[in-house]
Amino acid sequence: MxxxxxxxxxxxxxxxxxxxxxxxxxxxxxxxxxxxxxxxxxxxxxxxxxxxxxxxxxxxxxxxxxxxxxxxxxxxxxxxxxxxxxxxxxxxxxxxxxxxxxxxxxxxxxxxxxxxSRTLPVPGLRERGIGFKTIGEAIYLRNHILDRLDVAAVTPDAAVRKASLTFVFVGGGYAGIEALAEMEDVVRDALPTYPELRQEEVRFVLVEATNRILPEVGAKMGAYAARQLDRRGIDLRLETRLESCVDGWVVLSDGDRFKAETLVWTAGVxxxxxxxxxxxxxxxxxxxxxxxxxxxxxxxxxxxxxxxxxxxxxxxxxxxxxxxxxxxxxxxxxxxxxxxxxxxxxxxLGGEPKPYKHKYAGSVASLGLHKGVAHVYGIKLTGLPAWFMHRTYHVSRIPSFNRKARVVADWTLAFVFRRETISLGQLHEPREEFTHVTPPLTSDRPAEPVGAGTR
Ligand SMILES: Cc1cc2nc3c(=O)[nH]c(=O)nc-3n(C[C@H](O)[C@H](O)[C@H](O)COP(=O)(O)OP(=O)(O)OC[C@H]3O[C@@H](n4cnc5c(N)ncnc54)[C@H](O)[C@@H]3O)c2cc1C
The missing domain is CATH 3.50.50.60 (FAD/NAD(P)-binding domain)
Structure with a gap:
């Protein structure tokens, strides 16, 4: 035994x-x-x-x-x-x-x-930057961006309106480009429900230190993605660095300076x-x-x-x-x-370990609904076929049948009905209500339950 x-x-x-x-x-x-x-x-x-x-x-x-x-x-x-x-x-x-x-x-x-996230000591980044590596950050970014539309729609201040409608993404790898392209798509989808706002007022800016984007899909497909984003009016700043963003004032290495209420940092890991x-x-x-x-x-x-x-x-x-x-x-x-x-x-079991060997197959990236770019096993695809490949590949990769089924169900529902474009901003302040009715605890007041010891 x-x-x-x-x-x-x-x-x-x-x-x-x-x-x-x-x-x-x-x-x-x-x-x-x-x-x-x-x-x-x-x-x-x-x-x-x-x-x-x-x-x-x-x-x-x-x-x-x-x-x-x-x-x-x-x-x-x-x-x-x-x-x-x-x-x-x-x-x-x-x-x-x-x-x-x-x-x-x-x-x-x-x-x-x-x-x-690989961060640099950029002044203001700590106070203003939003990361994009966790589900919490993804939910926050969505709520924050949709919230900015609500702010822009009601503010009488033209400067606040402009800053609210300016969205800056730093880093042109797949995390940054996919996040930017998807969020631009969402804002475009949401605008018809905001008669106060015009599409021309919305400004998405990509800041990338090198001279290309999406290196993961190769130079040719990266250039295609850049052209697509440019056609959508996205302001691509290649060979440019973010110098600072103190109080929302974005200063770029090309000398440009403007105010933005949204700054997403995806400049590598x-x-x-x-x-x-x-x-x-x-x-x-x-x-x-x-x-x-x-x-x-x-x-x-x-x-x-x-x-x-x-x-x-x-x-x-x-x-x-x-x-x-x-x-x-x-x-x-x-x-x-x-x-x-x-x-x-x-x-x-007393055996010898074996080496890992895998030739990188290439990559797929979504550029928003029905748009994408792919370079996998030497095959280059753009537009709808690339986007379809992106979805098929990732749904096949997410672990468990349960998750695959739920993701496909979500996509199907979003296909039949339009996707939701409302902010759930209250999620971030769950105790707000109580601050109006309950005085804050002070150090001379013990933090015991009221009525403890009584029946
Ligand atoms: C937005 C985005 C899109 C991406 N898209 C693609 C793509 O299309 N294709 C692709 O190939 N790659 C993609 N990547 C990259 C890919 O997700 C990562 O390379 C991959 O997740 C790395 O796996 P990992 O297990 O090393 O780390 P992770 O998957 O990040 O897992 C690390 C885990 O460690 C846990 N952890 C951290 N610190 C501790 C600690 N001290 N104690 C215990 N646990 C800890 C974390 O909570 C986490 O669960 C993307 C990345 C991002 C952010």
Whole structure:
């Protein structure tokens, strides 16, 4: 009989890598051999390629996330943030969403906390910038932009009206371009319900430091996307940087200066800062360095039991000349996750891990309803076919049949009825009502329930 203690595999982060790796491992390895513990502060995995569609209202925000407890039934889910990894002791420190921090030991660890927005010390960004990496940010952006239309429609102040109708997006990768194109489409759709506003007053500006957009779909398709956006009246500022945005005054490196009430920052990503709080070695750009087998390495030495993949890792791209690494993309993250899970299984069974090798297939991007651009396996598509390919590809990729069905249902409904273009701004101030009736707590008044001790 097998009396061996199950090995504990801790998964840090349940994103594209974490969810897929945990799912595969828990399905392919018996619980007597491995216990899979998934730690993430969010109760869901966010399918990030659907964030622009969620912001646009084409799909419900709830349907672009995958609930961990429902999907990872054979794993232990811990709702918290890993604040430290001490691989020397094979121990993680977890800050649960409530309560004191706890320590947990492991035999294997999958480090997959992904990336965060790469920010620069631009004055005013901290107060004015809106990120676009989480479902919360997508919901906020939608409400904020639609809210600006309401402000512009009623204000008697021409300057406020102009600033409210000026929307600036910084960064021309797929996150920035898809978000901008979808939101421009939404505003265009909403305007007929605002007789006070005219389309010519609306101004969308894209600020991009390089001389091209959408590098993910190649130079030719990127140029096509730029022409399409230009035709829609979007102001493309290539080879331009945002210098500052203090009090909403946008100052660009080309000398232009104007006021905007919306500034979305999507200028690239960098590895999660959580990696600073580990004793794992880091590469020159802050990533964990991995072997093609997805094992973390210190120089030439493979660290026993440490695995990584996705946006926080530098994984050699074996389809390219030596020195090339896989790009931070869902396409690589999901495929790496599968190889990673299989490799841990092999090691648990006493085998040798296998290398990850995948030739980047290209990319698809939506440019709003019925518009898109795609360059996949050498095939270039534009317009409706590209948009259709974008939807088909991503619905096939979002985990679980449940999510696929819900997303398709959302799209079908949005096809039959027009999509909703109202802001739910109150979501951000749920206690507003009580501030009028309840005096604030003061330090000399104990915070005990009124009537405590009485019947
Ligand atoms: C708007 C947008 C659109 C995109 N579109 C595409 C696309 O069309 N095609 C494509 O290939 N790629 C796309 N990407 C990129 C793709 O989503 C990422 O490359 C991919 O998500 C990386 O996967 P990951 O598992 O490394 O990180 P993520 O999926 O970001 O997951 C990281 C997880 O770690 C958790 N976490 C973070 N810190 C901690 C901590 N301290 N403790 C515990 N958990 C933690 C987070 O909560 C998160 O759940 C897009 C990205 C964005 C933002």
């Amino acid at each position: 097998d009396h061996v203690r199950p090995q504990r595999v801790i998964v840090v982060g349940a994103g594209h890598v974490g969810l897929y790796a945990a799912l595969r491992l828990s399905r392919r390895v018996s619980p007597r051999r491995a216990e899979v513990v998934v730690i993430d502060p969010q109760p869901h995995m966010t399918y990030q390629p659907f964030l622009p569609e969620a912001a646009a209202g084409n799909i419900s925000p709830r349907h672009s996330v995958v609930p961990l407890r429902r999907e990872l039934k054979r794993c232990r889910i811990v709702s918290g943030e890993v604040t430290r990894i001490e691989h020397d002791r094979k121990t993680v420190t977890v800050q649960p969403i409530e309560g004191p921090p706890t320590e947990m030991t492991y035999d294997h660890i999958i480090v997959a906390p992904g990336s965060v 960098k590895p999660s800062p959580m990696l600073d709080r580990t004793d794992l070695p880091r590469g020159p750009r802050g990533h964990l360095t991995a072997r093609p087998t997805l094992q973390v390495v210190d120089g030439d030495r493979v660290l026993d039991g440490a695995w990584t993949a996705g946006d926080c890792a530098q994984v050699p791209d074996l389809t390219k000349p030596e020195g090339a690494y896989c790009s931070p993309s869902a396409q690589h993250a999901v495929r790496q996750a599968k190889v990673l899970a299989d490799n841990i299984r092999l090691v648990l």
